[in-house]
Amino acid sequence: MDWDPLLLTLKLAIVTTTILFVVAMPIAFWLANTKSKLKPIIETVVSMPLVLPPTVLGFYMLVAFSPSNAFGSWLNEWFGIKLIFSFTGLVLASIIYSLPFMVQPIQAGLATISHSLSEASYTMGKSRFKTLVKVLLPNIKPSLLTGLVLTFAHTVGEFGVVLMIGGNMPGKTKVASIAIYDEVEALNYSAANTYSIILFSVTFIILLLVYLTNGGYFKWFGK
Amino acid sequence: MIKLAIQKELKSEGGKMSLNIDLNINKGQFATLFGESGAGKTSTLRMLSGLLKPDKGLITVNGKEWFESAKNINLRPQQRKVGYVFQDYALFPNMTVRENLEFALQKKQDRYIIDELIEFIELQELQNRKPSTLSGGQQQRVALARALVQKPEILILDEPLSALDHAMRIKLQEYILKIHKKYRLTTLLVSHDIGEIVKLSDQVFELQDGQIIKQGNASDFFGLDKTSAKFRFTGEILSIKQEEVIYVIAVLIGNDVVKIVSDPSEAINLKIGDKVFVASKAFNPIIQKII
Numbered sequence: 001m002d003w004d005p006l007l008l009t010l011k012l013a014i015v016t017t018t019i020l021f022v023v024a025m026p027i028a029f030w031l032a033n034t035k036s037k038l039k040p041i042i043e044t045v046v047s048m049p050l051v052l053p054p055t056v057l058g059f060y061m062l063v064a065f066s067p068s069n070a071f072g073s074w075l076n077e078w079f080g081i082k083l084i085f086s087f088t089g090l091v092l093a094s095i096i097y098s099l100p101f102m103v104q105p106i107q108a109g110l111a112t113i114s115h116s117l118s119e120a121s122y123t124m125g126k127s128r129f130k131t132l133v134k135v136l137l138p139n140i141k142p143s144l145l146t147g148l149v150l151t152f153a154h155t156v157g158e159f160g161v162v163l164m165i166g167g168n169m170p171g172k173t174k175v176a177s178i179a180i181y182d183e184v185e186a187l188n189y190s191a192a193n194t195y196s197i198i199l200f201s202v203t204f205i206i207l208l209l210v211y212l213t214n215g216g217y218f219k220w221f222g223k
Numbered sequence: 224m225i226k227l228a229i230q231k232e233l234k235s236e237g238g239k240m241s242l243n244i245d246l247n248i249n250k251g252q253f254a255t256l257f258g259e260s261g262a263g264k265t266s267t268l269r270m271l272s273g274l275l276k277p278d279k280g281l282i283t284v285n286g287k288e289w290f291e292s293a294k295n296i297n298l299r300p301q302q303r304k305v306g307y308v309f310q311d312y313a314l315f316p317n318m319t320v321r322e323n324l325e326f327a328l329q330k331k332q333d334r335y336i337i338d339e340l341i342e343f344i345e346l347q348e349l350q351n352r353k354p355s356t357l358s359g360g361q362q363q364r365v366a367l368a369r370a371l372v373q374k375p376e377i378l379i380l381d382e383p384l385s386a387l388d389h390a391m392r393i394k395l396q397e398y399i400l401k402i403h404k405k406y407r408l409t410t411l412l413v414s415h416d417i418g419e420i421v422k423l424s425d426q427v428f429e430l431q432d433g434q435i436i437k438q439g440n441a442s443d444f445f446g447l448d449k450t451s452a453k454f455r456f457t458g459e460i461l462s463i464k465q466e467e468v469i470y471v472i473a474v475l476i477g478n479d480v481v482k483i484v485s486d487p488s489e490a491i492n493l494k495i496g497d498k499v500f501v502a503s504k505a506f507n508p509i510i511q512k513i514i
Contacts, residue, residue, distance in 0.1 A: 116313035122300040123307040124327040138317035
């Protein structure tokens with residue numbers, strides 16, 4: 001039994017979720033507060049990964065990051081970053097692919113909070129950042145938890161994007177979902193079953209925890 | 224002294240409205256904005272506090288320019304010393320009463336004021352409770368105290384008592400008046416309640432469609448000085464009944480319904496829903512429409 005794909009999946013999910021939490025916050029904050037005409041366009045772009053086949057996303061990223069193209073070669077020459085068939089590339093792809101899963105719950109959470117809460121904080125001389133951290137976020141804990149967990153679970157479950165951009169390199173880009181595919185192709189059903197049952201259980205437990213928590217079954221996180 | 228001369232195009236549900244406000248309030252005064260919903264009262268308060276940017280004009284407070292379109296000056300709400308009490312109180316649900324007040328502390332400010340204010344609004348017992356567990360009147364007191372933590376130059380009250388019952392309103396009016404005097408504030412109130420306005424304010428401004436249409440001191444404003452009465456209450460007419468040669472008018476004053484006998488010549492000018500005052504000299508009661 002090779003544990004590498006599972007560990008890699010875990011690492012990818014943790015790194016992606018952490019980075020995405022920071023990246024999604026300003027986007028969600030902007031979307032929840034703006035009256036700009038650009039809002040529907042940005043919302044569409046953010047939501048695209050929900051409906052687009054992952055292979056489409058993966059294909060365009062593959063093309064864009066390929067060292068034979070201008071952008072890919074520029075990244076490679078100036079920063080020494082290779083995004084194709086690398087873990088860094090996987091993380092970037094996962095961030096884009098899971099963006100709506102983090103942005104949408106946070107945006108929805110922020111939208112439910114009365115504007116007068118932030119305005120009250122501003123009139124007390126508090127900055128936007130302090131208001132976000134001390135007033136807004138503590139009042140949307142269930143939304144934050146939903147965003148974090150959905151992103152984590154969605155990254156664990158991705159397949160198409162990873163295969164397109166990461167390939168199938170053991171220890172580098174071969175995550176659990178791809179390992180399962182690999183084992184099935186090799187008619188190695190028992191190994192495929194082991195990976196599958198682990199992913200199945202982990203996903204079930206994570207989602208159960210979210211619903212228990214947001215349903216108020218645990219006192220310390222509920223509303 | 225607050226000097227406000229501002230213009231703003233507002234888009235509301237009823238269409239566009241141009242707000243054109245020009246008013247002066249002396250330091251230490253209690254001023255009230257009065258008028259129908261949508262007349263621009265809240266927008267005026269928001270522009271004074273920096274939450275809404277006027278299109279052009281000038282706002283100066285005690286000689287300092289807070290906004291001047293010609294010089295491109297526009298202080299952020301954070302830079303204006305304003306204590307703002309919102310209509311929905313805007314208490315932070317994640318913090319206790321005490322934490323709500325502490326959040327309003329400025330950098331390096333003496334924490335002593337927190338205890339002083341909690342004692343003043345008589346919330347010592349409840350200081351470790353979350354706002355959602357308090358009654359409306361208690362929440363309002365917390366909001367009031369929180370607005371005072373940063374020792375503002377101006378206290379803004381946007382219909383602070385509209386959600387409370389009568390007894391609670393009376394009690395909170397006392398608090399507001401005490402606070403206004405104790406901290407030597409310049410206070411700006413939005414209210415619809417004439418009794419409340421007369422009780423609290425020095426100056427009244429009436430707004431209609433974004434303009435100030437009338438201003439004066441509170442008793443002049445509602446014509447209360449024209450009668451020399453021994454006692455006087457304001458209320459609302461509930462019913463008018465003709466009985467033989469006289470009329471009996473039922474008036475809601477506070478929570479009490481008072482029946483007043485009226486001459487047909489007086490009653491003819493009155494209708495149900497009118498705001499009136501009921502006054503008496505030695506014997507005969509007078510009933511008269513306020514505006």
